[in-house]
Amino acid sequence: xxxxxxxxxxxxxxxxxxxxxxxxxxxxxxxxxxxxxxxxxxxxxxxxxxxxxxxxxxxxxxxxxxxxxxxxxxxxxxxxxxxxxxxxxxxxxxxxxxxxxxxxxxxxxxxxxxxxxxxxxxxxxxxxxxxxxxxxxxxxxxxxxxxxxxxxxxxxxxxxxxxxxxxxxxxxxxxxxxxxxxxxxxxxxxxxxxxxxxxxxxxxxxxxxxxxxxxxxxxxxxxxxxxxxxxxxxxxxxxxxxxxxxxxxxxxxxxxxxxxxxxxxxxxxxxxxxxxxxxxxxxxxxxxxx
Numbered sequence: 001x002x003x004x005x006x007x008x009x010x011x012x013x014x015x016x017x018x019x020x021x022x023x024x025x026x027x028x029x030x031x032x033x034x035x036x037x038x039x040x041x042x043x044x045x046x047x048x049x050x051x052x053x054x055x056x057x058x059x060x061x062x063x064x065x066x067x068x069x070x071x072x073x074x075x076x077x078x079x080x081x082x083x084x085x086x087x088x089x090x091x092x093x094x095x096x097x098x099x100x101x102x103x104x105x106x107x108x109x110x111x112x113x114x115x116x117x118x119x120x121x122x123x124x125x126x127x128x129x130x131x132x133x134x135x136x137x138x139x140x141x142x143x144x145x146x147x148x149x150x151x152x153x154x155x156x157x158x159x160x161x162x163x164x165x166x167x168x169x170x171x172x173x174x175x176x177x178x179x180x181x182x183x184x185x186x187x188x189x190x191x192x193x194x195x196x197x198x199x200x201x202x203x204x205x206x207x208x209x210x211x212x213x214x215x216x217x218x219x220x221x222x223x224x225x226x227x228x229x230x231x232x233x234x235x236x237x238x239x240x241x242x243x244x245x246x247x248x249x250x251x252x253x254x255x256x257x258x259x260x261x262x263x264x265x266x267x268x269x270x271x272x273x274x275x276x277x278x279x280x281x282x283x284x285x286x287x288x289x290x
Contacts, residue, residue, distance in 0.1 A: 004033065004044060005018075005023045005024070007023070008023060008024070008044065009044050009046070010044065010047060011043070011047075012037055012041055012042065012043045012053065012056070012057035012060075012061060013041070013042060013043070013061070014040055014041060014061055015029050015034075015040050015041070015042050016040050018042075029042065032045070033045050035047075035049060037049070037053075037054055037057050037103070038054075038057065038058065038061075038062055038101060038102065038103050038104070039101065039102065041057050041058075041061050041062060043057070049084045050075070050080075050084050051071075051072065051075045051080070051082040051083060051084050051086060051088070052075040052076055052080075053084075054084065054088050054103070055068050055072040055073070055075055055076055055088045055122075056068075056076060056120065056121070056122050058072075058088045058090060058101075058103075058104055059090065059121075059122035059123060059124065060120075060121040060122050062101060062104070063090050063092075063099070063101075063104075063106070064121075064123075065093075065096075065123075066090050066091060066092045066093070066096070066106075066123065067090065067091045067092075067093075067111060067116050067123045067124060067125060068088070068089070068090055068091075068122055068123065068124040068125070069089050069090065069091040069109075069111075069124070069125050069130070069133055070089035070130070070133050070134060070137065071086070071089060071134065072088045072089040072090070072124075073089075073124045073125045073130040073133075074130050074134060074146065074149075074150065074154075076119070076120075076122065076124050077124075077127050077130060077150060077153065077154035077156075078153045078154055079146065079149045079150055079153050079154060081134070081146060081149075087103055087104060087105040088103060088104050088105065089104075089105050089107075090104055090105070090106050090107075091106075091107055091108070091109045091111060091125075092106060092107070092108045092109075093108070093110075093111065094108060094109075094110050096108060111125070111129075112129075115128070115129035115164070116129075126156075127150045127151075127154035127155065127156035128150075128156050128157055128160045128161045128164055129164060130150060130154075130156075131146065131147045131150045131151075131156055131161045131180070132161060132164045132165050132168060132176050132180070134146040134147070134150075135147055135161075135165060135172075135175065135176035135177075135179035135180050135183075136165075136168070136171070136172025136173060136175050136176035136179075137172055138179075140175070140178065140179055140182075141193070141194060141197055142190075143175070143176075143179035144179050144182045144183050144193055144197060145187070145190035145193040145194065146190075147161060147179060147180055147183035147185070148183050148184065148185055148186065148187040148190075148192075148193045149187075149189075149190065149193075151183070151185030151186075152185065152186070152187065152188060156185075158180075158183065158184075158185040161180050161183075162180050162181070165177045165179075165180045182197065184196070184209055186209045186210045187209070188210075188224075189236065191236050191269060191272065192224055192236045194272055195224070195225070195234070195236055195267055195272065196209060196225065198272070198275055198278070198279070199225065199234075199279070199282070202279050204279065204282060204283060204286065205227065205286070207225035207226055207227050207234065208225070208226045208227070208228060209224070209225055210222055210223075210224065211223050211225070211226035211228060211233070213226070213233070213257060213260060213262060215259075215260040220256045220257060220260045220262075221253050221256055221257055223235055223257070223262075223264070224236055227286060230285075230286055230288075231260075231261050231262045231263065232262070232263050232264075232265065232285055232286060232288075233257065233262055233263070233264045233265070234264075234265045234266075234267060234282060235264055235265070235266050235267065236267050236268075237266040237267060237268050263285060263288070265281060265282055265285050
């Protein structure tokens with residue numbers, strides 16, 4: 001049975017280096033306990049392979065002088081926009097020789113040094129530069145959701161994102177400016193962004209996002225979208241609401257809202273596939289006079 005060296009148990013490594021240093025033999029490296037991420041890059045099978053793991057391995061071990069960008073940089077900032085089997089996006093500086101590595105999507109681009117940071121052994125674009133890159137590359141609604149998530153999860157500065165998008169030139173710059181103009185940096189999930197865009201494109205009055213409901217000056221709850229003058233809230237009901245551990249807290253929260261005189265319309269992913277019916281339901285709730 002193979003004794004796994006402790007320093008190879010939890011992080012990716014270069015197989016050739018492990019063999020050179022005597023940690024493994026070529027025969028041991030071929031055993032099933034190792035998962036091959038890229039040519040000559042391995043990880044122990046007990047380690048969960050995510051896109052972020054592969055992106056960090058690519059940036060640290062394969063192309064350490066280059067920059068992880070796009071959806072791969074987003075994954076390293078905690079925004080999961082790519083799956084474990086998707087190609088990792090890496091950008092090379094101008095003048096670099098082109099490379100072809102299975103599992104990588106490598107491009108050459110003129111990055112500004114101020115938009116690149118060193119994090120955990122990897123060069124990657126800042127959250128703001130990552131947002132601009134995605135805003136110019138993804139379909140519009142997906143781009144808006146990505147920008148919102150980078151603001152919420154990676155603490156990106158929305159004003160800086162808009163400034164960088166406004167200064168950007170080249171392919172995708174107009175699309176980027178349109179996407180960042182639609183972002184508000186408040187949505188806690190991509191589905192919330194989708195719901196907000198749907199309502200904004202309708203004839204309904206615009207709601208207040210992430211509104212704090214108070215009663216007699218005391219905090220009651222924060223709701224996804226609200227029409228305070230109607231005391232109506234719209235909440236996106238994600239899967240986490242069905243977690244038994246959350247059920248009691250959710251019911252207490254709903255009871256507090258009801259006691260404060262508020263009504264709540266819950267929206268699911270299924271509702272978003274029937275937008276006309278959903279908008280009609282919200283419109284009917286807004287028409288109720290209390």
